């Protein structure tokens with residue numbers, strides 16, 4: 001948080017920088033479409049050490065503006081990120097301004113590290129970061145729980161980006177119960193240089209189920225063995241339990257993902273899974289060293305790969321410029 005002279009004169013910081021993590025779904029089970037068009041899910045969310053960064057700066061006048069830049073080694077089609085009022089970070093700041101007497105004009109600068117439309121909740125992380133940054137900038141003083149309530153109206157994954165760590169998500173993913181997992185798990189992410197539309201992937205899942213006569217679980221549930229393996233940080237025990245109902249439709253929309261999953265297994269990953277609605281693929285490694293080896297092998301095979309670990313912290317103010 002930067003409290004320069006201008007900020008002090010107005011009684012608050014002039015600039016606040018917040019980091020919020022991307023996520024992978026270690027398990028994602030999807031129910032039938034509900035009347036409101038959304039699907040009920042049961043998911044184990046894991047925040048990983050790939051952070052979006054949002055810097056909120058006070059500006060003269062009203063309104064919210066945004067700029068986006070990319071960082072890191074992942075392919076990022078930044079052109080797909082809207083720079084208007086539909087940007088999730090802008091929506092978050094506007095929503096908070098409505099309930100913040102001290103709101104001012106603000107510019108949001110987003111540094112993206114999470115693949116865009118990659119199934120890792122990057123836009124949701126931007127929204128969570130913008131909420132926390134603007135809350136601090138304007139001295140709104142909302143508690144984490146209050147911010148989480150505002151977050152739900154921005155998207156089902158936004159509350160988890162605020163919370164971070166490991167959590168079971170029910171409802172549309174917004175009913176969160178934190179889970180214990182102190183020992184970090186190590187993963188290698190392989191992003192694609194294209195995105196998949198989340199609604200389209202869900203629609204195709206419904207179609208596949210109709211086509212194949214597969215019954216959707218009315219009340220999707222989480223296998224407790226997953227939480228046990230995560231609590232113990234036991235990657236070999238977790239590997240056969242990774243599950244994603246959206247993997248089949250994602251593979252049908254992007255058949256190349258099958259080759260990536262196969263390449264990861266050949267390179268020695270314990271298991272691989274499409275993250276959320278894809279197309280990012282996450283491979284589970286035995287140890288930090290194994291993750292680095294896996295990353296090198298996948299890169300040698302011509303893929304972009306990056307080693308991460310989780311659980312990672314939720315949205316948090318980054319206090320020094322080097323962060």
Ligand code: ATP
Pocket residue numbers: 080081082086087088089110115116117118119120121122123124126127157195196198276277278
């Ligand atoms: P979802 O959370 O729906 O699973 P995702 O993780 O696959 O999404 P995101 O990168 O979060 O993908 O964004 C999906 C779409 O949302 C993008 O195609 C883009 O048009 C829109 N969007 C709005 N705001 C943002 C943002 N700040 N960053 C990225 N995309 C955004």
